[in-house]
Amino acid sequence: MPSVVLSPITGSWQFLLQALWTTVVLSALSMALAFAIGVVVGALRTYGGRLLDFTLGFYVDSMRAIPLLVVLVWTFFAFPLVIGHSLNVMTAGVIGLGTHLGAYMAETIRAGLTSVRRGQMWAALALGMSRVQAIRTIILPQALVRMLPALGSLFVFAVKDSAIASVIAVPELLRQTQVVAGNTFRPFELYTAAMLVYFLLCFPVARGVDRIYRRLAHLGSS
Amino acid sequence: MNLDWSVVWTNLPRFWDGALMTIWLSVVTMALAIPGGLVLAFMRLSRVRLVAKSATAFVEFFRATPLILQIYWTYYVLPAYFDIQLSQLTTAVVGLVCNISAFNSETFRAGIVSIRLGQWNAGRAIGMTDAQVMGRIVLPQAIMRVLPALASTWVSLFKDTSLVSIISVADLSYVALKIRTESFRIFEVLTAMAAIYWMMGYPQAKLVDWLHRRYKVAE
Amino acid sequence: MQRRNFLASAALSALLVLGLMTGQAMADSTDVPAPGKSKKIDAIKARGSLKAAAIGEFPWLPENTSGSGAQFSGPAWVLANEYAKRLGVKLEIVPVSHETKVPILATGEADISIAPLSVTPQREKVVDFIVYSKSSLCFFGLADNPKLKSVKSVDDLNSPSITMAYFTGTPPETWAPTRFPKANLKGVAGSGANAPVEEILAKRADVAPIDNVAWPDLSKKVPGLIVFPPGDGCLQSNEMATGVGLAVDKGDPVFRDWLQAVYQSIKDQVTAEELRLLKSS
Numbered sequence: 001m002p003s004v005v006l007s008p009i010t011g012s013w014q015f016l017l018q019a020l021w022t023t024v025v026l027s028a029l030s031m032a033l034a035f036a037i038g039v040v041v042g043a044l045r046t047y048g049g050r051l052l053d054f055t056l057g058f059y060v061d062s063m064r065a066i067p068l069l070v071v072l073v074w075t076f077f078a079f080p081l082v083i084g085h086s087l088n089v090m091t092a093g094v095i096g097l098g099t100h101l102g103a104y105m106a107e108t109i110r111a112g113l114t115s116v117r118r119g120q121m122w123a124a125l126a127l128g129m130s131r132v133q134a135i136r137t138i139i140l141p142q143a144l145v146r147m148l149p150a151l152g153s154l155f156v157f158a159v160k161d162s163a164i165a166s167v168i169a170v171p172e173l174l175r176q177t178q179v180v181a182g183n184t185f186r187p188f189e190l191y192t193a194a195m196l197v198y199f200l201l202c203f204p205v206a207r208g209v210d211r212i213y214r215r216l217a218h219l220g221s222s
Numbered sequence: 223m224n225l226d227w228s229v230v231w232t233n234l235p236r237f238w239d240g241a242l243m244t245i246w247l248s249v250v251t252m253a254l255a256i257p258g259g260l261v262l263a264f265m266r267l268s269r270v271r272l273v274a275k276s277a278t279a280f281v282e283f284f285r286a287t288p289l290i291l292q293i294y295w296t297y298y299v300l301p302a303y304f305d306i307q308l309s310q311l312t313t314a315v316v317g318l319v320c321n322i323s324a325f326n327s328e329t330f331r332a333g334i335v336s337i338r339l340g341q342w343n344a345g346r347a348i349g350m351t352d353a354q355v356m357g358r359i360v361l362p363q364a365i366m367r368v369l370p371a372l373a374s375t376w377v378s379l380f381k382d383t384s385l386v387s388i389i390s391v392a393d394l395s396y397v398a399l400k401i402r403t404e405s406f407r408i409f410e411v412l413t414a415m416a417a418i419y420w421m422m423g424y425p426q427a428k429l430v431d432w433l434h435r436r437y438k439v440a441e
Numbered sequence: 442m443q444r445r446n447f448l449a450s451a452a453l454s455a456l457l458v459l460g461l462m463t464g465q466a467m468a469d470s471t472d473v474p475a476p477g478k479s480k481k482i483d484a485i486k487a488r489g490s491l492k493a494a495a496i497g498e499f500p501w502l503p504e505n506t507s508g509s510g511a512q513f514s515g516p517a518w519v520l521a522n523e524y525a526k527r528l529g530v531k532l533e534i535v536p537v538s539h540e541t542k543v544p545i546l547a548t549g550e551a552d553i554s555i556a557p558l559s560v561t562p563q564r565e566k567v568v569d570f571i572v573y574s575k576s577s578l579c580f581f582g583l584a585d586n587p588k589l590k591s592v593k594s595v596d597d598l599n600s601p602s603i604t605m606a607y608f609t610g611t612p613p614e615t616w617a618p619t620r621f622p623k624a625n626l627k628g629v630a631g632s633g634a635n636a637p638v639e640e641i642l643a644k645r646a647d648v649a650p651i652d653n654v655a656w657p658d659l660s661k662k663v664p665g666l667i668v669f670p671p672g673d674g675c676l677q678s679n680e681m682a683t684g685v686g687l688a689v690d691k692g693d694p695v696f697r698d699w700l701q702a703v704y705q706s707i708k709d710q711v712t713a714e715e716l717r718l719l720k721s722s
Contacts, residue, residue, distance in 0.1 A: 014508020064377060065423025067384035069395055070416050077402075077541075078412040086550045089536055156286065163288035167388065169496075169536035174291055179497065180506045185638050185663045187298040195287050195295060202286035301643030310645070390609070390629050403540040403610060406547060 008184040009193050019176035020197060026093055026165060026172055027158040033098025034158070038105025043135055045106065046113045056106070063103030068164050072096040076168040093165040093172075101158055108150045112143035145216055152209025156202045163198070173197060229407045230414040237418060240397030244422070247383040247393060251318040252376055258319055259326025266331055277327070284324035290385050293317040297389045314386035322379055329371045333364035370437050373430040380423055394418060471702045473527060479695035482528065485552055490533040491525045494542055494551035499635055499655050500718040501557035501574060501685060515718055516573050516711040517555040517687055523707055524553070524700065538630075539610035543568060546690040553700070559612045559683040569697045571704050572686035573711050578613070579656050579675035580605070582641055582648040584667040589647060595669050595680055598648055599623050606637040606646035613650045616681050638663060653678050654719060 009016070041060070045053045063071075076092035087095070116139050124134035144151075166175035177194045181187045230237075265277035284292065296317040300306045308316065337360045345355035387396035398415035402408055476483055485491050495513065497504030502517040511518070512534060525532035535551045542556040546568055560570050580598060582589050588602055598605070599621040607613040609628040617626050627646055629637050636651035636659065648669070651659060656675050660666055668675050689697050704711065 012506040012508065015506040016508075018508060061424055061427045062420055064427040065381075066416050066419045067381035067395070069384040069387070070412075070419055073399070074412045074416055078409045080550065081409045081548070160286075160288040163290050164385070166290070169538060171536070174288070174294075176506070178294075179504055181298075182635075183497075183499070183504070183506055185659070187639060188303050191291065191295045191298060195283075195291055198287045198291065199283060203282060206286065298639050298643070301645065302639065307644055388630060399540070400609070403544065406544050408544075408548065 004189060005186060006189065008180060008186040008189055011184075012180045015180065016173065016176055016193075019171060019173045022090075022170070023159065023162050023172040023201075026090070026097070026162045026170065027155070029094045030097035030101055030162070031155055031158045033094060034101035034105040034154070037098065037102030038109045039140075041102065041106035042109030042113060043140075045110050047131060047135065060103040060106055063100050066100075068097070068100050068161055069167060071100050072165060072168050075099075089165075089168055089170045092168060093162075093170045096168075097158065097161055097165065101154065101161065104157070105154060108147055108154065109143065112147040112150075113139055115146055116142050145213075148213040148216065149209055152205060152213075155209075156206050159198065159202050159205075225410055226407055227410050229401070229405045229410055233401050233405075236397050236401060237394065237414070240392060240394035241418060241422065243391070243393045243397075244380070244383050247314065247318065247386065247391075248376070248380045250315060251322055251379055251383075254315070254319045255322035255326050255379075256372070258323030259330050262323055262327035263330035263334060266327065267334065281324040281327050284321050285328070289317070289321050289382055290388065292321055293385055293389060296320075310389050310391050314389060314391045318379070318382065318386070321382070322375065325375055325378075326372065329368045329375065330364065333368035333371075334360060336367060337363055366437065370430065370434040373433045377423065377426050377430055380426065381419075384419075471527070471699070471706050474695050474699055479693055479699070481552060481689075481693045481696040482699070485528055485530055488530070490531050491521070491528060491553070492533045492535050492551045493521050494535045494537045494545045494554040494556060495521075496537050496539065496542055496556045498557045499658060500715060502555060503718065514714070516715040517557060519707070519711050519714045520571075520573065520687065520704060521553070521555045523703060527703060539608050540630075542610070543688060546688060549690075552689070554688045556687075557685050558688050559681070559685055561612045561615065561683065563615060564612075564688070567691065568688040569691055570684065570686040570688055571697075571700050572684035573704060573708075574685040574715055575682065576652045576654060576685050577678040577682040578650040578680040579653045579668050579670065579678050580648045580650055580680075581636070581656065581659065581666050581668045583644070584665050586644075586647055586667075589667060592669060593671075595678075598669065601625065603648060604646045606640035606649045608637060612681065612683065617650070620680070635659065641666070650681075657719075 041056050045056050045060075048056075072093065075096035076087060076089065079092070079095075080086045113135075120138055120142075121131075121134055124138050125131070129137075162170075162172055163174040165172055166178065169175060173194055177190050181190045184190075262277050262281055265273050266281065268274050268277075293314065296308075297310070297313045300308065300313070300316075334356075341359055341363075342355055345359050346352070350358070383393055384395040386393055387399065390396060394415065398411055398418075402411040405411065474482055476486075495502060495517075497513060500515060502513050502515045504513055505511060521532055535545070537545055537551075537554075537556065539556075542554050543558065543564055545551045546554055554568075557574075558564065558570070559576065560572060564570075580595060592598060592603075601623050603621075604625040604627055605617060605621060606627045606629055607617060609630060614628060617624075627640070629640055635655040637646070637649045638659065640646040641649055642663070653675050656668060660668070670678050689700060
C-alpha cells in the first residue's frame with residue numbers, strides 16, 4: 001500500500017477551509033430558500049383548496065422524480081438561456097438546491113401543519129382572526145417545533161447535496177478537494193479528509209437536533 | 223433563442239440505452255441493498271457489543287457523508303491503495319449498495335423494533351427460539367410495515383444513480399451530457415434529460431404515495 | 442554642394458522618421474478599438490467586466506491552492522489581466538469544465554476562454570485562437586506494468602492489449618483514434634489535473650497522454666512512472682504537436698485582432714512567466 005502523507009492537506013489548508021466556508025454558506029442559503037418555498041407551498045397545499053393542492057403537488061412530485069444533478073445542470077446551463085441573463089455558479093447552486101429541497105420542505109411543513117388539531121384553526125377563526133393570522137401566530141409555531149427533527153434531517157440533506165454542486169464548479173469543499181488532488185496527485189489523503197469533514201459537519205447536527213427536540217417537544221404538543 | 227429539437231429525436235436510441243442503465247443500476251443496487259440492510263440491522267441489534275458498534279459506525283458514516291464523495295472515494299482510493307481492481311460499473315454499484323444498505327438498515331431496524339415486545343414474549347412462551355420468533359413472527363410483519371419506507375428509498379435511489387455519471391458510467395445523465403457537449407444544443411438536450419427522468423420518476427413517486435396510503439399501520 | 446546635400450539628406454531623414462512615427466501611431470493596433478467598432482468590446486465596457494472562462498492546468502494556468510493570493514498564475518493569467526487592464530474593466534472568472542471550456546463561448550456566457558487550449562482543426566472551425574505557447578504529448582504509465590515492458594516507442598502503444606485513458610472534451614479524444622486505431626481508448630471526466638493519473642494508478646488503464654511540459658512535474662510528484670518517448674525524448678516529442686492558446690468566438694474580428702496585437706506587445710512577459718513556472722516546478 002503506497003505511503004500516506006499529510007502535506008497535501010497541510011499545504012492547502014487555507015484553500016480548503018475557504019471551500020468549507022463556501023459549503024456552509026451554500027447549505028445555509030439553500031436551506032433558507034427551501035424554507036421560504038416550503039412554507040408558502042406547504043401552507044397553500046394545506047389551506048388553499050384542491051386546485052392549488054393539485055398544482056403545487058405537481059411541483060413537489062416533480063422534484064421527487066428529477067435528480068438534483070439534473071436540476072443543477074439545467075439551472076446553470078439552460079435557465080440563463082430562458083431568462084436571457086447569465087447566472088454565476090453560486091446563484092445557480094442556491095437556486096437549484098433550494099428549489100429541489102423546497103419540495104421536501106413543503107411536504108414536511110404540510111405534515112407539521114396538518115398535525116396541529118383542526119380545532120385550533122376553528123377557534124382562531126371564531127375569535128375573528130383571519131386565516132393568515134391564525135396560521136402565523138398559532139398553527140405555524142407549534143408545527144415548527146414538531147418538525148424540528150425533520151428539519152434537522154433536511155439540513156443534513158442540504159449539506160450532503162451541496163457536494164453535488166461541484167459538478168457545476170461551485171468552489172465548495174468537494175470541488176476544491178478535487179483541484180488539490182489533481183495538483184498533488186494524492187487523492188487518498190484528500191478525499192478521506194473531505195469525508196471526515198462532512199461527517200463532522202453532519203453527524204452532530206443530526207444528533208443535536210434530536211437532543212434539542214427532546215427539550216422543546218412539550219412546546220409543540222396540544 | 224432558436225430551438226432545434228431534432229437533436230433529441232436523432233439521439234433517442236442513446237437516451238434509451240442510458241435510461242436502461244439507470245434502471246439496471248437501481249434494480250441491482252436495491253436487490254443487493256435489501257439483504258445488505260437486513261444484515262446491518264441484525265448486526266446493530268446484536269447483543270455482541272463489537273458487532274453492534276461497528277455496524278452502527280458503518281451506518282452513521284454512510285448516512286452522514288455525501289454519496290457523490292463516497293463514489294469518488296471508492297473510485298480513486300480502493301484500487302490505488304487497497305489494490306482492489308474494479309471496473310467503473312462495479313465501483314458504482316459498490317458505492318451505491320453501501321450507501322443504500324445503510325439507509326435500509328435504519329428502516330429495517332425501526333420496523334423490527336416497532337413490533338411490540340408482547341409478540342416476542344408470546345413466541346418465546348410457546349417454546350420458539352429467538353431465531354424462530356424473528357423469522358416467523360416479527361420479520362414478516364416488520365417487512366410489511368417498512369414497505370412504504372423502502373419504496374421511498376427506491377425512488378431516491380433512482381435519482382442517486384445519476385451521480386455515477388461522474389465516473390463515466392453510461393447512465394442517462396452521462397449519455398445526455400455527452401450529447402450536449404457533442405451537439406452544442408444545450409437547452410434542448412438538458413430539458414430532454416430532465417423530461418425523461420420525470421417520465422420515469424413521477425409514476426414511481428405516485429406509486430409510493432399509494433403504497434403509503436394502502437399500507438398505513440394503525441395499531 | 443556638400444552642405445546642400447547634407448541638409449537635403451538630413452531633411453529627408455527627418456521626414457522619414459516623422460513619417461514612420463506618424464504611421465506607427467496611426468497603426469498602433471494595441472489601442473482599444475473605438476466604440477461601435479466591436480460589439481464584444483462595447484458589451485464588455487458596458488458591463489464593467491471581462492468574463493474569462495477558466496479551468497486550471499499546469500503550466501499555462503495553474504490554480505493557486507494555498508488559500509491566499511491570486512486565483513491563478515501562468516502565461517494565460519498574465520494575458521487575461523493585461524486585457525482587463527487595457528479595457529479598464531475587472532477580470533471575472535467563469536469556472537468551466539473541460540467539456541464546456543470551448544462551447545461556452547458560443548453561448549456568450551464568457552467573452553474569452555483562457556483555459557489552456559490546444560489548437561485543433563475541430564476547434565478552429567468554431568473559435569479563433571491567440572496562440573502563446575506550444576505543446577506536444579508524451580505517454581506515461583506504471584513502470585512495473587508488464588504490458589509496457591515490450592514497448593520501446595510510441596508506435597508500440599498502438600496495440601489492442603493497451604488501454605489508453607484520456608480526459609473527455611480534450612484534443613486526444615479526437616486525435617487518439619487516428620494515431621492509435623488498434624488500442625482501447627477510454628474517456629474519463631477531468632477537473633484541473635493535467636492527465637488522468639488516477640486511471641493509471643488504479644490500473645484501469647495502461648497509458649495516458651500528458652503535455653510534455655507537464656511531465657517533469659508529474660514524474661517528481663508521483664514515483665514509479667515511465668514515459669514514452671523514453672527519458673529526455675519526451676521533451677522533444679512531436680506527438681500531436683499543437684499551438685496552445687486562448688480562444689475567442691468567431692464573429693468579431695476587430696476584438697480578435699486587438700487581442701492578438703496586445704499579446705504581441707507583451708509577448709516576452711508572457712513567455713517569461715511560462716518559463717518561470719517550468720523552472721520552479
